[in-house]
Amino acid sequence: MTKPHKPQSNAMLKRAHENMPLGVADSYRYWGEENTVFLSSMKGCTITDCDQQTFVDFRLAYGPIILGYRDERVDNEVINAITSVGTISGFSTGLDSDVVELVKSLCPNIDKMRFANSGTEAVIGAVRTARGFTKRNKIVVVEGGFHGLHDEVMWKSDVDNWEVTDENAPEIIPFGAGIPQSTREHQVSVPLNDFKAIDTVFAEHGHDIAAILIEPIMGNCGSIASTQAYMQKLRDACDTNGSLLIMDEVKTGFRVAKGGAQALYGIYADLTTYAKAMGNGYPIAAFGGKANVMDAISFAKDGVTHGGTYTANMVALSAAKATLTVLKETDALETIATVGQKIQALLSRVFTKFDIEHCFAGPDAMFGVHFGSEVPQNYRDWKKTNSDLYTQFALNLIDNGVMLEPDSREPWFICEAHQTVDLKWLEQVAEQSMSAAINAQ
Ligand SMILES: Cc1ncc(COP(=O)(O)O)c(C=O)c1O
Missing domain, CATH: 3.90.1150.10 (Aspartate Aminotransferase, domain 1)
Known part of the structure; x- marks a missing residue:
């Protein structure tokens, strides 16, 4: 060749x-x-x-x-929005609710939502909301999962330098320099589909586990998927322990089914992150979930803060509206x-x-x-x-x-x-x- x-x-x-x-x-x-x-x-x-x-x-x-690169059904809506309305103003438009309502019509796990500009940002928002809601610190993550490039989730299982014959688990290492050890303090890793590991983690840390954060189908690990029984185990463990289940559907959302991976499992998260397919290539992301959980975002003294200059900009939202409409109606x-x-x-x-x-x-x-x-x-x-x-x-x-x-x-x-x-x-x-x-x- x-x-x-x-x-x-x-x-x-x-x-x-x-x-x-x-x-x-x-x-x-x-x-x-x-x-x-x-x-x-x-x-x-x-x-x-x-x-x-x-x-x-x-x-x-x-x-x-x-849909495809340069899909005119999406691009024309974006051009129309930015030429007839604008890009950002630091205020709201009706497009915000248009998109949330479209998502809600596809995803029964969403009552309320907030927008972000990248999957990374959506995960940060979801995790902070989970911590604010539960008043707990720890997050359980899965080996091989990927949740973006923010320090706390930039720890990986070093399977590359591990042998299947090793008795010890692969080492958990940072993605690189500049990630303080302290960012790992509130995180526990478990292997996917390992029921015992979940029992152990909850037995040790249950009182302080704010959430399990999981890609139901690991889009950064060869699409290795949670089994139905394991997903149910996670749902039950969270319910029993007052922890939240966060499904990171940045890759699976609006791709593997109209309602994402949760529609395939029939098991629903308390909080979900979306990005990628939501906008056919335009930089849109979101996190959302149950109304009582999302309403932790407030100006109350113990409320969760969320926002950002480019949040819900017209480029992203018009693309999301057009893409989700095509996915919903075709x-x-x-x-x-x-x-x-x-x-x-x-x-x-x-x-x-x-x-x-x-x-x-x-x-x-x-x-x-x-x-x-x-x-x-x-x-x-x-x-x-x-x-x-x-x-x-x-x-x-x-x-x-x-x-x-x-x-x-x-x-x-x-x-x-x-x-x-x-x-x-x-x-x-x-x-x-x-x-x-x-x-x-
Ligand atoms: C499951 C998952 N979560 C979060 C992210 C981070 O998204 P972004 O690159 O948009 O920040 C990715 C990116 O690939 C992802 O696959």
Whole structure:
């Protein structure tokens, strides 16, 4: 397989090195001196780099694109809002309630909501509200979960430097420098789907646990999902202990079902965070939940503070209104699920052809691909999969015009525009990419 030359991309990176650390605006966009991607345009389910290579994109900016890039149903509403109303004023408009009411019509877990500009900010708001409501401090998080880039949740289970044969749990380490040890003081980590760990944590800390914070389907860990019974266990543990269940649906919300992961489980959170698919790529986020919990946000002496200059700006809200309206009124999510199933089926044919044990995790709209015989049940299980083979396969796909994160912890994201993909072509490319990956081993 020949690697395409990227003279323009390389020149752009060289220039960007003078302007930004690592030459990128977000550290995760740095893929090395030869592979860092610079785009010239995006449309539908494709992205085109500045060397004129076009990719069918299954990375979709880590999940926000649910309809397709530059979807006119959304873009026209945004243009209309900012040209006929404005962007921000520091005051309210009727659009605030328009969007909340749309969310409420899709998500029975939401009585009241507040907006934010990123998933990170939504999680900060939800956690603060949970603490303010319960008057407790501790947050239980799940190994392999990701909740954004704020210090308190920037602690991870170091599975990369851990062996499945190790008797001890993987070490919990900070994402990097600058994160004070004190930010871990009020956080306890448990492995997903481990019932005993929940009992132990509540036995030890129950009186001070404000909330369990969980991605029901871990969108940053190969879509490894909570089992139905485990989700019920969490709901019951919270109810028994006066703690809140926060579901971080930044990736799953308005993607895996109109009502998000909670609609799939039929188990509902006290507080939920949303972002990504809510605005088809525009920077909208929100957190919300039961009215009595959300009403902890108040000017009372013991009330929770929430706000922000750009909160509920017209760009974000008009995009959210348009996107949610399409998702509510059309069968876009059914289309996405059908395409996702077809893509898993073709990948499965390719892997079977090469005798590769494989399984898929999570829903069709954001499925994880794992090379192993059993669907991982938690992050430690993921270590048993052949993630090196996956990475090589993914890098070959990228060289051949299929974009995805070369790491099996990031799922394949499907958008409505993927219905136009030539699946025969995709199967051929997958076959060539796997053949080359095996030869490279
Ligand atoms: C589940 C989850 N929560 C929170 C975040 C943080 O969102 P943002 O990058 O918009 O701050 C992410 C980002 O990928 C996420 O996947």
